[in-house]
Amino acid sequence: MIQGHAHPVIGAAIRERYEKGTHFAAPTEDSVVVAEELKRRWQIPQWRYTNSGSEATMDAIRIARAYTGREPVMKIFGSYHGHHDSVMVSIAGEYEEIGEPDALVSVPYGAGIPRSTVDLTFAVPYNDARSMEHRIEKPTKEGSKPACVIMEASPMNMRLILPEPGYLEAVREITERHGVILIFDEVKTGLTLAAGGAVERFGVRPDMVTLAKTLGGGFPLGAVGGSEDVMSVVKDGSVYQVGTYNGNPLGMAAARSSLTDVLTPDAYRHVERLNDRLIGACNKVLDEFGLPGYSLGLGAKGCVTFAAEKVTDYRSFQANRDTDLSRLFWLYCFNRGVFTAPNRDQEWTLSVTHTEQAVDAYASALHDLAADLAPA
Numbered sequence: 001m002i003q004g005h006a007h008p009v010i011g012a013a014i015r016e017r018y019e020k021g022t023h024f025a026a027p028t029e030d031s032v033v034v035a036e037e038l039k040r041r042w043q044i045p046q047w048r049y050t051n052s053g054s055e056a057t058m059d060a061i062r063i064a065r066a067y068t069g070r071e072p073v074m075k076i077f078g079s080y081h082g083h084h085d086s087v088m089v090s091i092a093g094e095y096e097e098i099g100e101p102d103a104l105v106s107v108p109y110g111a112g113i114p115r116s117t118v119d120l121t122f123a124v125p126y127n128d129a130r131s132m133e134h135r136i137e138k139p140t141k142e143g144s145k146p147a148c149v150i151m152e153a154s155p156m157n158m159r160l161i162l163p164e165p166g167y168l169e170a171v172r173e174i175t176e177r178h179g180v181i182l183i184f185d186e187v188k189t190g191l192t193l194a195a196g197g198a199v200e201r202f203g204v205r206p207d208m209v210t211l212a213k214t215l216g217g218g219f220p221l222g223a224v225g226g227s228e229d230v231m232s233v234v235k236d237g238s239v240y241q242v243g244t245y246n247g248n249p250l251g252m253a254a255a256r257s258s259l260t261d262v263l264t265p266d267a268y269r270h271v272e273r274l275n276d277r278l279i280g281a282c283n284k285v286l287d288e289f290g291l292p293g294y295s296l297g298l299g300a301k302g303c304v305t306f307a308a309e310k311v312t313d314y315r316s317f318q319a320n321r322d323t324d325l326s327r328l329f330w331l332y333c334f335n336r337g338v339f340t341a342p343n344r345d346q347e348w349t350l351s352v353t354h355t356e357q358a359v360d361a362y363a364s365a366l367h368d369l370a371a372d373l374a375p376a
């Protein structure tokens with residue numbers, strides 16, 4: 001989360017909320033203020049709340065299915081959208097089992113997922129609009145086009161991959177032409193790539209957006225947004241989108257204070273300046289010592305990808321990444337007091353409380369690693 005830990009403004013909002021009560025099974029004013037703010041940032045008018053990213057993607061898919069009357073779901077090879085059945089298909093580590101992108105077979109990730117659900121989900125490679133169109137046109141076993149394409153505009157669990165020029169525009173055009181709902185899963189990209197997430201950053205407008213993580217500033221909160229037309233299936237009661245803790249007062253207080261008082265234009269300028277500094281410093285070390293890899297990022301997000309070739313999709317990530325170097329770098333960071341996500345496929349998120357010293361410590365760990373590995 002871009003707010004950092006224990007931000008005093010969020011802490012004060014949470015304490016104030018706690019004093020007033022934390023559960024009424026009815027919305028608080030904060031949920032309206034947050035929805036208005038999300039509408040302003042995303043130019044998407046209608047929002048519903050959840051408690052997690054998984055719930056947000058689950059609800060988005062159900063809404064897309066209800067709206068289109070179709071059942072299949074298309075996703076991107078290697079992507080992660082949470083732990084519910086429809087998306088626990090073809091995620092990291094199983095590409096080889098799936099075979100070629102054209103193969104009409106999907107593989108569940110883990111036990112306990114019904115085959116009938118897995119069969120409704122299929123995947124195509126990232127950065128490949130032709131494969132997407134091909135699969136949309138090719139009838140599934142059920143003979144139906146997908147209800148939706150759910151994707152991260154910029155995938156974040158294979159380190160960080162950027163869209164090639166024209167890719168997202170092509171995805172938008174193809175999905176629109178086939179009446180397929182385009183869902184940008186912005187659980188990670190939302191509020192981090194820019195104030196208005198990937199939609200603002202890349203200028204491509206999906207039909208629906210899912211949010212979580214940074215939105216709650218450390219509290220469990222997710223959201224799903226869409227046009228009035230698509231969200232009408234919730235409004236008219238045909239999709240039951242509910243939950244005891246949906247829009248819970250603590251999460252909403254954290255989101256309200258984050259959006260109105262913490263994630264200001266200055267905050268984004270701060271993290272972007274630090275991100276440029278960090279990416280530049282990492283690339284300098286990689287170049288200087290000839291380590292196989294590169295650093296890139298956008299907004300508050302970035303990474304060092306240790307790979308012989310540039311990674312453009314899950315397959316090239318699997319084929320080229322150097323897992324030994326990644327593991328070693330994680331340890332070099334850890335031993336120098338820099339704690340990054342234990343899952344080494346993840347990107348970094350800079351926060352409003354990070355400083356130049358903090359990002360320099362990360363680059364300096366990379367320098368130590370490169371120097372130790374350099375031939376004597």
Ligand code: PMP
Binds near residue numbers: 051053055213
């Ligand atoms: N979508 C994306 C893109 C994610 O990265 C994640 C979590 N890593 C999720 C959905 C699921 O979110 P949660 O863990 O809050 O259920």
